[in-house]
Amino acid sequence: MSGRPRPEPVQAVKQRRDTALRALIGQVPMIGYMGVTFDRRGDELTAVMGFDEKLIGNPFLPALHGGATATFLEIAAIVELSFQAMWDDIESGRLDPEAPGRIAMPKTIDFTVDYLRSGLPRDAYARARVNRSGRRYASVHVEAWQDNRDRLFAQATAHFLMPPRG
Amino acid sequence: MALSEADRQRIARQFIEAIPFSRALGMELKEVGEGVAVISMPWNEALVGDPETGVIHGGAVSALMDTCGGAAVLSAAPDGGATATLDLRIDYMRAARPGAVITARAECHHMTRTVAFVRASAWDDDAADRPVATAHGAFTVSGGAA
Numbered sequence: 001m002s003g004r005p006r007p008e009p010v011q012a013v014k015q016r017r018d019t020a021l022r023a024l025i026g027q028v029p030m031i032g033y034m035g036v037t038f039d040r041r042g043d044e045l046t047a048v049m050g051f052d053e054k055l056i057g058n059p060f061l062p063a064l065h066g067g068a069t070a071t072f073l074e075i076a077a078i079v080e081l082s083f084q085a086m087w088d089d090i091e092s093g094r095l096d097p098e099a100p101g102r103i104a105m106p107k108t109i110d111f112t113v114d115y116l117r118s119g120l121p122r123d124a125y126a127r128a129r130v131n132r133s134g135r136r137y138a139s140v141h142v143e144a145w146q147d148n149r150d151r152l153f154a155q156a157t158a159h160f161l162m163p164p165r166g
Numbered sequence: 167m168a169l170s171e172a173d174r175q176r177i178a179r180q181f182i183e184a185i186p187f188s189r190a191l192g193m194e195l196k197e198v199g200e201g202v203a204v205i206s207m208p209w210n211e212a213l214v215g216d217p218e219t220g221v222i223h224g225g226a227v228s229a230l231m232d233t234c235g236g237a238a239v240l241s242a243a244p245d246g247g248a249t250a251t252l253d254l255r256i257d258y259m260r261a262a263r264p265g266a267v268i269t270a271r272a273e274c275h276h277m278t279r280t281v282a283f284v285r286a287s288a289w290d291d292d293a294a295d296r297p298v299a300t301a302h303g304a305f306t307v308s309g310g311a312a
Contacts, residue, residue: 030223033212054190057233058250065187066236066251067229074225078215105216108224112255 020090021045024082024103028075034068036075043087047076047126056121064119069144073126073156074111077140080128081106081160104163106138113156120146124153136162171199181237188233191226201242201274205234209265220264224299227268227288228256231301234272235284239305242274242282247309249282254303262298266290274305282307 021040025031034055039046049055049072057065082105089095128142138160145152175198182188182195182205191213197204207230215223232251239249262268271294272286282305287297 027217028223029212029214029217030225034225054186056186057188059184059186063250065185065229066232066254067191067225068187070228070232070254071223071225074223074228102218104218107216107261108258110255110257111224111228112253113228114253115251118250 016093017090020086020095021083024079024086027102028105030071031075031079034071034075036072038079043084045076045080045083045127047072047079047128049124049126051122051124058118061118062121064121064124066113066115069115069119069124069154070111070113070156072124073113073142073144073154074108074158076126076144077128077142077156077158078106078108078160080142081130081133081138081140084130084133085162106160106162109137109159109161111156111158113154115154117151117153119153122146125149133162135165138162175199181240182233185233187229191229193230193233195237196269198237198241201238201277202271203234203237203241204269204271205230205237206267206269208267209262214264216261219261221261222264222268224256224258227258227262227270227299228254228301230268230270230288231256231272231286231299232303234270235274235286235301235303235305238272238274238284238286239277239282239307242277243307244309247307249308250306252281252304252306254301256299256301258299260296260298262288262290268298269294272301277307280307281305 035050055068126144132139144154192208213226270288276283286301288299
């Protein structure tokens with residue numbers, strides 16, 4: 001009698017997920033330019049923007065540029081949405097992590113960013129939540145903080161046009 | 167105190183040169199004054215958001231709109247005033263042509279002692295009548311000689 005299939009070794013699972021995430025991030029030049037990386041725990045992603053002098057918008061305070069913050073939020077939202085859309089294919093093995101090909105990305109329809117306090121010259125973190133993901137459209141909320149998870153410095157809501165499913 | 171046109175141009179130019187992120191993105195101030203600013207940003211491979219099309223990441227367009235909005239507010243604010251973005255909404259109407267310079271024009275259409283309201287649009291090449299994106303937002307207004 002065979003019950004449920006024997007679970008895969010943990011390393012194989014992790015490697016498949018990490019390779020897929022790396023392929024997704026690696027194909028977008030702007031993510032590298034901004035120095036944004038992702039911390040993954042299961043299917044939960046935290047975007048990290050390491051501080052760099054070029055991200056400053058107000059050198060007198062100093063504070064992060066609103067555009068740098070907006071870019072960070074948009075990156076976090078798109079990667080979350082794309083990774084979620086890929087998840088089933090990653091888990092089932094339909095997506096070959098060694099040769100995922102070019103991963104089609106959602107297109108931003110609109111983006112509304114709310115600046116709650118000035119961004120300090122240090123690392124920033126963001127997590128996105130997909131509130132609705134249909135065949136064509138998706139709505140994503142994203143929050144960013146620095147030292148304290150409960151003290152957001154910015155948040156955004158965005159709508160995306162999903163790529164056609166192949 | 168009224169600023170001369172030359173003063174206004176100088177202040178705005180210094181404003182953009184003093185902003186590391188705007189400088190990193192290659193922004194260039196084209197016009198400023200009376201609550202209006204025009205800023206351009208060259209296409210750069212490093213700023214691409216969609217590898218399939220070579221289209222610039224929305225965040226770079228946000229940064230351009232934000233900088234342009236801030237410049238428009240400062241050009242209308244009292245001398246020595248400061249501003250920060252409260253919120254900004256951007257609508258992406260179409261993809262910008264890869265390789266094309268993107269130009270944004272922001273207009274501060276209403277200002278109180280504490281808040282400035284801004285509208286902006288951005289286009290590629292010379293197609294000002296066919297925006298790639300439009301934006302509107304609210305900015306803080308503080309400081310300056312009343």
